[in-house]
Amino acid sequence: MAQIHELAVNLANQIAAGEVIERPASVVKELVENAIDAGSSRIRIDFIDAGLKQIVVQDNGSGIPSDQIDLAFTRHATSKIKNEHDLFNVSTLGFRGEALASIAAVSHVEILTNATGKVGTRAQFSAGIKKGQEEAAAVQGTQITVKDLFYNTPARLKYLRSPRTEIMKIVDIVNRIALGYPDIAFTLMNEGKLLLRTAGNNNLRQTVSSVYGRKVAEEMLGFKSSDNDFEVSGLISKPELTRATRNFISILLNGRYIKNFRLSSAVMDGYGNKLSDKHYPFAVVRIKTDPLLVDVNVHPTKREVRLSKETELSRLITNAISTALLIKENEVDAVNNL
Ligand code: ADP
Numbered sequence: 461m462a463q464i465h466e467l468a469v470n471l472a473n474q475i476a477a478g479e480v481i482e483r484p485a486s487v488v489k490e491l492v493e494n495a496i497d498a499g500s501s502r503i504r505i506d507f508i509d510a511g512l513k514q515i516v517v518q519d520n521g522s523g524i525p526s527d528q529i530d531l532a533f534t535r536h537a538t539s540k541i542k543n544e545h546d547l548f549n550v551s552t553l554g555f556r557g558e559a560l561a562s563i564a565a566v567s568h569v570e571i572l573t574n575a576t577g578k579v580g581t582r583a584q585f586s587a588g589i590k591k592g593q594e595e596a597a598a599v600q601g602t603q604i605t606v607k608d609l610f611y612n613t614p615a616r617l618k619y620l621r622s623p624r625t626e627i628m629k630i631v632d633i634v635n636r637i638a639l640g641y642p643d644i645a646f647t648l649m650n651e652g653k654l655l656l657r658t659a660g661n662n663n664l665r666q667t668v669s670s671v672y673g674r675k676v677a678e679e680m681l682g683f684k685s686s687d688n689d690f691e692v693s694g695l696i697s698k699p700e701l702t703r704a705t706r707n708f709i710s711i712l713l714n715g716r717y718i719k720n721f722r723l724s725s726a727v728m729d730g731y732g733n734k735l736s737d738k739h740y741p742f743a744v745v746r747i748k749t750d751p752l753l754v755d756v757n758v759h760p761t762k763r764e765v766r767l768s769k770e771t772e773l774s775r776l777i778t779n780a781i782s783t784a785l786l787i788k789e790n791e792v793d794a795v796n797n798l
């Protein structure tokens with residue numbers, strides 16, 4: 461057997477990237493989540509060639525101090541948690557300290573950032589190796605440009621689907637994130653063509669309108685309920701307004717878009733027998749809870765989380781929705797002031 465040796469850092473990062481960065485949409489998700497964690501109120505995403513040629517994410521958040529850029533691109537380096545206690549109390553979207561290192565391992569990255577409001581910094585990384593850093597004019601916040609994604613991992617490139625599918629995945633993830641953060645103004649552009657713009661005025665119905673169109677937004681009903689552990693609220697479509705997939709149900713747990721079959725089933729249970737077979741509603745379900753009840757450290761992409769009291773939460777959602785559907789038309793307006 462060959463000698464055991466430690467892998468070079470950039471090779472280890474490339475392996476880690478295989479888990480976190482599956483496709484262009486993963487890059488968009490990670491960069492946008494970082495922008496949200498940085499306290500941004502405006503986030504703009506531009507991409508070219510389904511994200512393979514270029515993805516740019518620009519925010520007006522805290523920025524990264526010039527002396528911390530290297531750390532930001534180091535795996536398992538994060539500003540978001542410090543100790544074990546924090547790990548069970550995660551209130552940010554990120555905490556693993558993996559995304560930037562992973563992205564930089566499989567692309568060319570340029571970062572332009574300003575954390576001070578004075579002079580900014582520009583730095584470049586290629587295949588995980590730092591290429592340079594210099595002072596540069598920059599507005600407050602961070603702009604990250606990812607070029608030639610997967611250029612050094614041909615197997616991953618081959619595994620990607622058609623450009624159309626990859627674009628759909630980018631749009632889907634940005635839509636869901638925007639629904640979770642109606643107080644942030646999102647802009648999404650594909651080669652200069654506007655795909656999504658939200659106002660960021662903290663109005664959920666207007667955000668739904670930007671994502672699914674005005675007709676859908678106007679037809680939706682508000683719901684709200686809470687118990688000792690959870691607060692649920694959001695918008696659901698009337699039973700007549702449905703689609704042929706579950707994809708228009710979004711579950712947002714403390715802002716994070718999660719996949720959870722039981723909770724989306726709880727949404728449909730709220731409709732009782734009002735939905736026809738294979739018809740699924742539009743729903744935006746926002747759940748607020750103590751982070752202690754949520755284990756986000758289950759999967760590298762954090763799309764699946766483990767929830768304490770899932771049964772109670774399911775019941776709360778089902779009841780809130782069935783109540784909302786019972787309310788008569790003239791009472792709906794009051795509830796809809798969400
Ligand atoms: P994580 O988000 O899990 O901490 P990342 O690799 O995504 O790991 O980011 C590493 C660190 O870089 C973050 O903890 C944060 O301090 C900093 N950072 C990344 N993106 C931004 C951004 N857009 N604005 C400000 N700081 C950022």
Ligand code: MG
Pocket residue numbers: 490493494553554555557558559560
């Ligand atoms: Mg992150």
